[in-house]
Amino acid sequence: MKFLITGGAGYIGTNLANYLLLNNHQVVVLDNLELGNKSLVPQKAKLHINDLRNKKEVEKIFSESKIDAVFHLAAYSSVQESMKIPGKYFNNNIISTVNLLETMVKFNVKCLIFSSSAAVYGNPQKYSVNEECPLSPNNVYGQTKKIIEEMLDWYDRIYNIKFVSLRYFNAAGADYGVGEKRKNETHLIPLAIKTALKEKEYLTVFGNNYPTKDGTAIRDYVHITDISKAHLLSFNYLKKNEKSQIINLGSGLGKSVSEIVDLVKKINNSDFKIRIENRRSGDPIVLVANYFKAKKILGWEPERDIKEIIKSAYDWHKSQLQ
Numbered sequence: 001m002k003f004l005i006t007g008g009a010g011y012i013g014t015n016l017a018n019y020l021l022l023n024n025h026q027v028v029v030l031d032n033l034e035l036g037n038k039s040l041v042p043q044k045a046k047l048h049i050n051d052l053r054n055k056k057e058v059e060k061i062f063s064e065s066k067i068d069a070v071f072h073l074a075a076y077s078s079v080q081e082s083m084k085i086p087g088k089y090f091n092n093n094i095i096s097t098v099n100l101l102e103t104m105v106k107f108n109v110k111c112l113i114f115s116s117s118a119a120v121y122g123n124p125q126k127y128s129v130n131e132e133c134p135l136s137p138n139n140v141y142g143q144t145k146k147i148i149e150e151m152l153d154w155y156d157r158i159y160n161i162k163f164v165s166l167r168y169f170n171a172a173g174a175d176y177g178v179g180e181k182r183k184n185e186t187h188l189i190p191l192a193i194k195t196a197l198k199e200k201e202y203l204t205v206f207g208n209n210y211p212t213k214d215g216t217a218i219r220d221y222v223h224i225t226d227i228s229k230a231h232l233l234s235f236n237y238l239k240k241n242e243k244s245q246i247i248n249l250g251s252g253l254g255k256s257v258s259e260i261v262d263l264v265k266k267i268n269n270s271d272f273k274i275r276i277e278n279r280r281s282g283d284p285i286v287l288v289a290n291y292f293k294a295k296k297i298l299g300w301e302p303e304r305d306i307k308e309i310i311k312s313a314y315d316w317h318k319s320q321l322q
């Protein structure tokens with residue numbers, strides 16, 4: 001099969017490209033490299049350096065290659081930035097997706113796997129959320145994902161484009177020599193590791209007065225290769241069933257910020273400085289997945305636990321220092 005990965009030079013996209021190539025598929029990557037790394041895109045993938053908001057360029061890619069399905073990862077995804085510059089998020093995330101969907105209609109491509117997010121749930125009332133929980137994003141980033149899921153439903157009804165929207169919880173870890181390499185890192189695990197490895201003086205923890213067991217916020221982490229695996233399973237599902245689905249991807253296990261920090265300290269066998277700041281606007285207290293639907297529909301289960309996730313990320317960061 002020939003797959004298009006939008007955002008395929010980003011953190012999850014490069015892992016997905018490797019995973020699909022290893023499973024004997026062809027990969028075309030579309031990325032403007034604003035946040036991605038050209039050097040991490042596998043050689044065997046065909047890279048187009050273009051912006052999804054440039055519809056003519058997107059159409060050119062579809063006219064040059066017969067695409068069987070699209071994995072749509074390209075987006076801005078910083079919760080904090082989305083609360084400061086909302087227009088940037090509505091502009092990129094929504095317009096990019098409209099252009100992509102219109103191009104898929106034009107070139108008769110009927111299969112899409114979308115990178116959604118647990119941010120669509122906002123601040124859920126339950127400890128662990130399933131796909132039926134009410135959607136109430138509490139940040140602009142999550143709102144863009146909710147709008148896109150609604151758009152996908154209309155493109156399914158009107159044009160018969162079938163989709164799986166994968167609501168990732170927190171992607172983490174490294175594989176295939178690729179880890180989290182962002183110009184402006186905001187994610188906890190890479191930041192904690194960078195602090196442990198003395199690339200940063202201290203780690204900022206936002207809020208230690210949440211109503212949780214240790215006062216810090218709780219999240220659910222999944223290894224990126226487990227996420228990539230779910231993409232291919234989603235494509236196989238759509239080929240067989242032709243029915244759109246929305247599916248959570250999480251481990252079902254919540255880890256607090258303090259627990260993650262302790263695990264990183266243990267792996268590095270050292271202590272490091274923590275600075276406590278106020279809670280950030282848009283940060284939920286607890287976000288943990290119920291992944292029963294992923295198991296039932298895709299036959300997917302996370303294979304790597306939090307220790308393996310952090311160890312793989314730690315080893316990769318260390319390898320970057322040499």
Ligand SMILES: NC(=O)c1ccc[n+]([C@@H]2O[C@H](COP(=O)([O-])OP(=O)(O)OC[C@H]3O[C@@H](n4cnc5c(N)ncnc54)[C@H](O)[C@@H]3O)[C@@H](O)[C@H]2O)c1
Pocket residue numbers: 006007008009010011012013030031032033034035036037050051052053072073074075076077092096115116117118167168169170171172
């Ligand atoms: N990382 C996570 O924990 C997480 C959790 C939930 C959902 N997601 C979603 O998964 C997707 C991938 O996340 P990531 O962590 O790999 O992010 P990333 O920032 O590393 O990758 C995104 C890629 O998209 C590209 N891009 C953005 N806008 C573009 C445009 N208009 N045209 C072309 N390329 C564009 C960027 O250059 C970048 O390479 C995103 O949609 C994100 O919202 C990520």
